Amino acid sequence: MVSWLKRFAPRSLGGQIAVLIAVALLIAQAINFAIIFQGRRAVRLQSVIQPAVTRVIDAEERIATGRFRPGPRARVRLAPANPIAGSTTREAAVEAALRAELVDLGLRTGAIVTQVRPIDPNDPRIAALPPRQKRRMLRAGHELIIAIERPAGDWLVLRSFWPRGDGPLVATLLVQTLILYLALLLPLLWATRRISGPLRSLASAARRFQPGDDEPPLEERGPYDVRALIAAFNQLRGRVSAMLEEKDRMLGAIGHDLRTPLAALRVRIESVDDDGDRTKMAETIDEMNKTLDDILSFARLGRSSEPAVATDLGALVEAVAEDFHALGAAVEVAEAPRITLKLRPALMRRALRNLIDNAVKYGGGAQVSIVSRPAEVAILIVDDGPGIPEDRLEQVFEPFVRVEGSRNRDTGGAGLGLALARAIVREAGGDIALENRAEGGLEATVLLPRR
Template sequence: MALLVALALFVAQAFNLALILRDRTAFRVAQATRPAAVQIADALDREAQGRPLSQDRGRVRIAVASPLTPAMRDQPDLAHELASQLAELGVPVRHVAVALASPDQYALRPTRIERRMMARDGVAPQRRDALVMTVQQPSGRWLVVASPWSRNDSRLFWRLLAQTLILYGAVLLPVLWIARRISRPLRELAAAARGYSPSSAPVPLAENGPPDVKAVIAAFNALRLRVTAMLDEKDRMLGAIGHDLRTPLAALRVRVESVEDDTDRARMVETIAEMNRTLDDILSLARMGRPSEPPTEVDLAALVDAVVEDFRDLGAAVTFEEAERLRMRLRPSLIRRAIRNLIENAVKYAGAAEVTLEAGERHAAIHVADRGPGIPQERLDDVFDPFIRLETSRNRDTGGIGLGLALARSIVREAGGEIVLSARDGGGLCATITLPR
């Protein structure tokens, strides 16, 4: 809006300048030619009355030939206007020519006032450009009239510039102020949309601004309430589904104990445990973005060490380089689960895992490295999609349905961090969790 108004003002001022320059040019042409035409007519009248013209005196002088030279700048518009003025006064002419001359090309004779000032102050007159007007009479005689000519239009330029600045200040400042007041509710709406989080209760946005902006804000408030209600309903549904599925699994686990064959019983128990783990992963992934655990101040180094100790207790070959205490504010259970999923993948597919913690000024990085078969470079991002398993590089007998990495990435991103997979030199894979401090 401000740019359009500024452009419109600029165009209007450009037209204004063109009109002023045209009027000023016409005025200057008339101002230069009309006195010269009157002086020529008066001089010819005096000559007819017996007062002859002189070559070196008076405003109108006689010249044997035209004093104009090719170096002078011809002024055809002034010549045409002077010829018209002489025709109106009844002065017959054969040819009229006007040129603009510099002080070096034509020296103006000082006026009476200038001569008096020269005599009084003893200073030379100022050198000025001259407008030389020549008229050839039918008899062939040349009449010459010269007058000072100023080409300095800087005052006009500065006046127009000051006028333009005043217009811009008088028009643009209120427009900018009004536009800012109108756009403020839109900026607040955009900030509320970007900052919307399902984990926090929605706070209605104040309905300010013009009627159409108020309508948009009201629609956004209603939409946010509907989305929150849908997510609440989804959580309740997931809780019911989890409860309904765990009940028959628990009953099935009890009945498995009656199986006499130890091998079959162990396989059934492992299948039921895998189903419970899969159900937990699906429910956890579906509930991401609305965690029930509040952020707390924890020691990240101690948290990682506790996860590693759990795997060591199970006999897994997991190493961890001791790190200094690193206090961070996060959701410990979720971060522990993300780290556990990465270590579990490394143990499953490589038999061992190397865990390190690196602390920077603004970020903390957790590295989980292995020497397993790795993942092709072009598929490193695909494994984060739910239910994706790369059968060409991972053994299908290790179990899982492809939710571990998807859940880990969702947890880390919900904490404001990122998780990246990269190939190791010499083979293997390195998973890096980066968390803001």
């Protein structure tokens, strides 16, 4: 039941408030209906009981004095036997209340039987009634027959109009409820829309926010509290952008200050006579430059000045593979259909290069293929290396994390390659997953959405 309610309950602010008010009104109206129906039943009961008691007392007095001579239009008459024996439309409440009233007045009675039946407009007794009383009887629609057994064995029979069912009252109450719903819910829906509209715009702007975008400030509209929230968001967005710009300037200065001495060292090692020492020193400096590039690129991710453009994914993968072919690496690319995606090509090229570079270093080569799917495109990079322990497959995506054993620092790098690759792919709306193959080696899957 709870899961069903969660599934079909409205999720918007306006919908939830409207449903809450509607349910509260429904409960209030149900209580109101119950009170009205109970009161109406009590009034109807009294409108029958009191006149009936009065007529019974009057009839008993007339019978006792020998003056009881009912005419054809009389509402009280004597019958030698119960005229409504076997009634199936009895009103037990009327019988009980009438008996209680007669007992209180000291009148002894036997059985009391009632019957509700439709009024026949052609009944001679109805035709003999005064016009006003006749109209009341016909409007009531039904008449109540009350048969009271006297101690003498005969029966007093009374007739009274009995109002129709509660249909007219129900219709009136339903119309009243509808008017109440319209009077309350329409202004409420307007008010909640005035609140939820700006909130939806705010949520959309927060999801779209990318530092460095030249998007204008969000319009401040809605009630005061919502306008204050939008103003705070605009200010926060400005502060975040300013902080990131300051960070970029600082990173640029740090990169310049670090590359300058590295470049000086690169020049100075040329004077080293030993070729082996000079080569090792040059490799160390190159590794330091690469690590510095990775760190700066990772720190600047999300602030790229490169726009997303329509890119031929197959051509991009081929270009990365050609770079490795030039270095003598064994990288094979399977033929793939032409697929165009909107990407930042330089960043995606770097992500693929990092993944293929790992496959070449730890597996001796890489096999790259592109698989087209209805909603996404998968780039599979497979190697024949030792793989990664299952409990470390996610951990290796964290910055500066490296797997010990075959994948150690002897192969170079600071543990930023996979972290940078995943960050680039996620910025493009995709993701990277690693999986050990049953036949040995590792498979890296780059998933990119079609959009």
